[in-house]
Amino acid sequence: MTATEATMNKQTNSTNGTSKPKKAQASQGGPVWDWAAGHGPVTGALSATTGMFAVATTGTATGMPPGWALAVGAAGALGHAAAGIRLRNAGRTIAARAASWLVGAGWTTWAMTHGPLTWQALGSLAVIGVGMGTATRSTNLYEEAREEEAIAAEQQAVAAELSAERRATAEEWVARIERICGIRLRVLAVEKWAAGTGFTIDAELPGGATFDLISKRSAALSADAQLPHGCTVAAGPGIHQGRALIDVATVNVLMDERTYPADYTPLSVHTGIPWGYRSNAAEILAYLREQCALVVGPTGSGKTNMVHIILAGFARATDVLPWVIDLNAGSAGLPWVLPALTHQSAPGERPMRPGVDWLASTYEEALLMLDAALAVARHRKTAYQDLMHRNNTDLLPISPAIPQIELLIDEGAEILVSNDRRMRKLADKILEVIRIARSMGIRTVLTALGATGSVLGNLMIRREAKVRVALTGGETEGMDLSKMFPGSRGLRVEQAPYKGAGFMGTPESPAALFKTWRILPHQIREIVAATSERHPVLDAVSAVAAGDAYARRWDAGRIAWMGHPLITTIAPGTGTGTGTGSDNGRQGLNLSALHDGSSDASVVGPGSEVDRLADAFRREIDERFATAPEPEHPRGERPGLNLSALRDDDEQAPAPEDVPSAGPDWLPDAIAALADAGPTGMKPSAVADHVRRSRQAVRDALKAAAERGELVYRDNGPHSVYVHPDHA
């Protein structure tokens, strides 16, 4: 029985046109009846005939009753017919396969009766084999053809349904546009958006008509089509002037809050930087190699969030150095710097770099930055002449080696229209950067609270800042969209009543609804960490031009204000906290006021919260950005604030020249600690922590000790250490 089953199973395989995998049924035990197992026509026929022959010879030798083979064949034919019906095989396929079983069983029975080892038996078996193979091949082909036909018919049905829907859409919009705009279009295609949020009609315009005949009736068309709020009809040029593309949004994607995409792949100023998405959910890119940008958004519209989205794009770019001016406490850039300042590097790990390359929060720092930008632009013009000649271009080839400087000036547009004398000075420099630095790879992104009329009255902005964003957030006051996007009609503030939503237009993409993603501090921190290794470094040519002001931008004194917002509120220029005599002429933040009993002392006096924060922050800065050479300058000359120096004042630490030659009383303790530290030595900051003295005092004393030969100084930039002479 088992041999016959195996044979029949083989035959099943041979006659089955389908090729389903054989299901293991070992768990059930016993023979496997797989009526749908696969085999090709030739191997199937071969397998069946050899099986039949084996059963016939074994059956004859063992005296098996011939009727059994017939019974098994009949069962096989029935089982296979049932399987064929289940698989929806054609009747002729089922008949051919059942016949194969019956013929096979018939031959086996006959051969067992008359002897399988005769020429007649072998010859007829060969004929049966060839017949089976041919029949299987033809039924398989027939089944394949049937299957293909069925699939094609199904596809045709879907296409017919779709094109019927498209035809209906086309007819509906042809009629609507004819009724409202008075022109009859010929629709060439209707493309549904992948996101399922609307469709685009590609249409031929009647003779002499232009697409703006449609775009200026956009609001009426939207109302006529009863589109949901926030959905618009936007007509733009087609592949030539006689064609138009009409975008119809049917789902309001601007309503939902979407977070900034978590893929932080590298970007380039040449390939565009994503600033948000359109109603059809497609990303909109800002191409800033030659363009400046203007972002207008009243309070609460999501402007700060948009600034962070812009900085996120700059941080991801491998050829952009973002320089940020925010005279409102530097809040726009701080979240991009603080993660780097507060990051604790693991041993061997490189320190995290900030997401912005320079952050100015004061008028003085902004002046330094703008002067540096102008100097870089001028110097690049001459220094890179050769390179530009070699590349046969009049645009400096921006790359990670020669990065583009993007000056982001929060509320910069307000600076441009300010009547304040100092602001005018900044404004002149900003306008000069915009005017002279396009080809040299320095561009600006200005934000504005509104006042688009006065801002856009400026020719330079009108001409150079063609990447424009108006965040409406439902605010109509000061939102003159026709001035912001001249030539674009049918844009209405009410279409984008959501925070972070508004209109964006670039030279590449006409003004239309858009929304930017939401970004929160944790994600900013994540981006700073993810992009830390990819920021470019200012090219040497530009760095020379940018000078000391640039090189020392992370000096402890110059970034001390980043410690706590309260500190910033007493920055000079606001009229409080001006320096002591020794600080005369010092620009930037001056924390001496915190210690000298000035009017603010009660708020920020010694031992206050600010003092504690400044102290902690100074330690952090010293650790992380030990970029500033230690004061070669006499204290009063040091540019910017020297917090450590303030600490000296506070502690009444002796000035270096007053230190007795043997050094302060804690010096032996420091020297002992250095002896214990062995050949690796200790950083001055670590010694300061050990002896619980200010870093400045410790540095001075260690320096003096090294000069006396009591210690050895191993100069290694930010990793410089003092080593005990025994281990040097």
Ligand SMILES: Nc1ncnc2c1ncn2[C@@H]1O[C@H](COP(=O)(O)OP(=O)(O)OP(=O)(O)O)[C@@H](O)[C@H]1O
């Ligand atoms: N893209 C966005 N998606 C969803 N909600 C947003 C988006 N941008 C901003 N918001 C919401 O709007 C609020 C205000 O955002 P943001 O602080 O950026 O506005 P602003 O215009 O800078 O306001 P202000 O000038 O008062 O700081 C946010 O707290 C947030 O709730």
